[in-house]
Amino acid sequence: MYSRIIGTGSYLPARVVTNAELESKVRTNDQWIVARTGIRERRIAGDHETTSDLAVAAAKAAIAKSGIAPEEIDLLIVATSTPDVIFPSTACIVQDKLGLHGFPAFDLQAVCAGFVYALATADQFLRAGGAKCALVIGAEVFSRILDWQDRSTCVLFGDGAGAVILKRSPEPGIIQTRLKADGRYRNILTTPGYISNGQIVGHPFLKMEGSAVFKFAVKALADLATETLELAGLTQSHLQWLVPHQANIRIIESTAKHLGLDMERVVVTVDKHGNTSAASIPLALDSAAEQGKFSSGDLILLEGIGGGFTWGAVLLRW
Template sequence: MRSTQIYARIAGTGSYLPERVLGNAELAQQVETSDEWIVTRTGIRQRHIAAPDELTSDLALKAAQAALASAGVTAADLDLIIVATTTPDVVFPSAACILQDKLGVHGCPAFDVQAVCAGFAYALATADQFVRGGMAKTALVVGAEVFSRILDWDDRTTCVLFGDGAGAVVLKASEEPGILVTKLKADGRYRDILTTPASIMHGDVRGKPFLHMDGQAVFKFAVKALAELASETLEAAGIAQSELNWLVPHQANIRIIESTARHLGLSMDKVVVTLAQHGNTSAASIPLALDHAAREGRFQRGDLIMLEGIGGGFAWGSALLRW
């Protein structure tokens, strides 16, 4: 007797953005830049900045609560919590364990995944394997960041790019196809072109605790890596490029997004873009964009959607799913 294939399906989405909005015009008063310079090179017009007393786990909690409500489940139903973040509240415990406590539940596994802007892809792939393997039936996957706290606000090449926020999805085990294929990759040889090279040693911060990026090198690597990954993901699923309905990419740079869309033969009206309003929210950017589009009703049942992200490490990953 053949066993039934189990899939992880997205049952609900949620997101949260801090109240404070930092527009390009205001930013231009703090650092030598302009709205035109930022928009032309990145596509970003504004970003959200966490309040001084807001922690990553606070953002994650609000996104998680929205996703749980969307899925029609409670925190007590969860048997797995994964948080993708590069900016946790503390060194340890994990943001996931703190989130678990704030959700008022205990007992199920909870842990963080650190793959920077590819973090959500890595976390989603991990949760997918838990569900496929029968180790979880209802999983919460969150991407949450307060990237504003690791930025040098005097460096116009980096401070204009990033913002804070959180996005979440609830996965449920199903016999109906959901996540079809995930692909994860990394290449540590490129670790120095996008990094925050600081560590804690004997009570002191060693190294520069601000984000450093070689923009041209990152752009060149990302364009090639994401194009290749998109093709490999479709091939692994045995699905033609023409069948793809939507692309939900990491929101880093409009030129990278447009390049990936061209490679996939997708018009930009089939690409979810929240970059102008959110900036680059690292691990939060894909679930934020996914929730934004879902709540607008842009996805139809059965749509084929590709998620893709790339970030420091270098790490990159994708997920192909049926809505």
């Protein structure tokens, strides 16, 4: 048995923050942001919107488009680095808000690689017979861990959620998954603060060594793409689409060049969404699906990389 994506969904908060708006708050400009990152705008969650709220909206859209009854879901994984609370898990909160109960629901934290980690995990459950129908969500409110005076980070991120319904199938959907991590690089992209005795200890906002992250990501994603295809017994020429983590247009272009893919075959949403961490790949996937870009049987590579460092890929047939 395999697992196949049978429905996608997404949700973006209503508030749009453009580069022009950021120019009035921090010393930066639209030209610099676009040239270095490709980002033109991002969405920011409302004051009363939580990660689980975004996740539920994306989940409902995915359920509706898949045509399943919600009661068919027997596994729920939420990839997030910005949970509603320390515990219970955001997944359990989402499960309750969807009116479901009684099956495994848990969060998975691998930062920007979170969705591919979660999708690979759900795929293993379904292949092994531990579940028949999984709801996999990537959801983030990164705006709440940003220092809005730090121009090196606050211009990069946005909020949102994306979801997929994954169901057991005798026909290949997900063909190959590959996950990696290297904790030696944990300090170049981190939010190191934590709560102790009711107080914040350490730095509570995201910190990033941009050039070091860029160099690592370009090589890691290129190598992983080749490795994933080889493990599946396929070559770059078989690939129709790349759906990458939407962090930086230059990283995306570098990965596409390595794979010999024209940018018309790469799903790009970073200009509209910014970096939504674990939500970026499912948001991009749903955007492309809604536009009818994918055809039945297309070979698609999903790739993500995030703090940890964690990185991973999922190769699938549409």
